[in-house]
């Protein structure tokens with residue numbers, strides 16, 4: 001379909017699902033990650049690059065092997081990306097990755113773009129500075145690492161002034177900022193694809209349910225009024241429009257009691273909350289990403305749910321219970337199982353996911369209920 005080779009920084013599950021989508025279009029991919037990484041396992045067309053997406057030499061080596069580089073993760077050395085820009089095409093732009101990978105810079109950028117976010121303040125790693133923030137934002141507030149955060153590792157809830165020493169200990173040696181507590185009633189997310197021309201096309205608004213800081217479930221569409229779903233899409237589109245380069249973005253949001261929306265954070269890559277698009281939409285988030293970064297056409301309607309009555313629920317498979325639940329899901333109507341080919345199933349590690357599709361949300365809820373029950377039981 002496209003003669004250019006796509007290099008992917010990171011070969012975990014998101015890279016693997018990008019490879020699946022690229023393969024169907026005969027688009028070749030080269031992966032940079034450790035030997036045997038999930039994305040490498042399903043692509044034998046190439047010698048891949050062994051190394052780390054956080055290592056400059058490895059990134060330079062990947063750049064020699066491909067025409068366009070993209071990412072499954074934002075925690076990359078953007079100085080190297082800036083250096084190789086031009087030798088190879090980078091999608092989305094390294095500037096986008098640089099701003100997004102520092103959550104505080106990301107917040108400042110979103111405010112500049114007119115997209116509402118939780119109020120954020122800079123903070124020093126001292127008890128005085130944290131107490132000062134407590135006086136300004138009130139308690140509880142969320143202390144966050146500016147960089148290298150995922151699955152809530154990098155966040156600390158400062159419940160009251162007495163929690164300050166514990167917060168400093170938990171996030172020591174990390175660059176910090178503080179966020180006002182968002183009293184949300186639900187968390188929503190929207191996948192938005194940005195084309196090379198800067199056009200944005202959004203997927204339906206979904207509802208995400210987190211447990212222990214990790215996304216557990218995604219309901220598509222979100223079980224909120226249509227007006228709120230539309231408002232969430234407009235906010236997500238506005239945010240994504242303000243960045244640079246092509247590709248898919250995941251936009252996480254808080255829905256507050258009064259019906260207003262705040263952006264929590266953005267990811268410049270495919271996102272866990274968009275896995276459902278593989279089964280529920282004509283063009284998945286992974287294919288949309290591949291099309292966007294290679295300049296192939298993408299139609300507005302192809303990111304909608306396949307039919308007006310299509311409903312989907314996604315359950316992440318975490319840690320040791322993965323295989324048991326996956327096996328059970330093989331006998332559930334409308335369920336598709338994805339296993340990632342990862343190594344050890346440590347508690348909380350994302351090992352796979354499943355998506356249940358049905359003609360109504362209540363039917364999807366009914367079909368997935370035993371699997372969620374199993375997930376909860378295996379956890380305890």
Ligand code: ATP
Nearest residue numbers: 118142149150151152153179180181182210213265
């Ligand atoms: P991810 O795996 O999504 O990248 P992360 O480590 O970057 O996670 P965040 O998305 O910042 O972490 O936060 C994780 C979860 O913590 C959110 O989904 C939300 O449930 C809660 N949270 C984050 N910020 C706030 C806030 N300001 N107020 C209340 N809850 C919050």
Ligand code: MG
Nearest residue numbers: 149150151265
């Ligand atoms: Mg994050």
Ligand code: MG
Nearest residue numbers: 151252264265
């Ligand atoms: Mg998040």
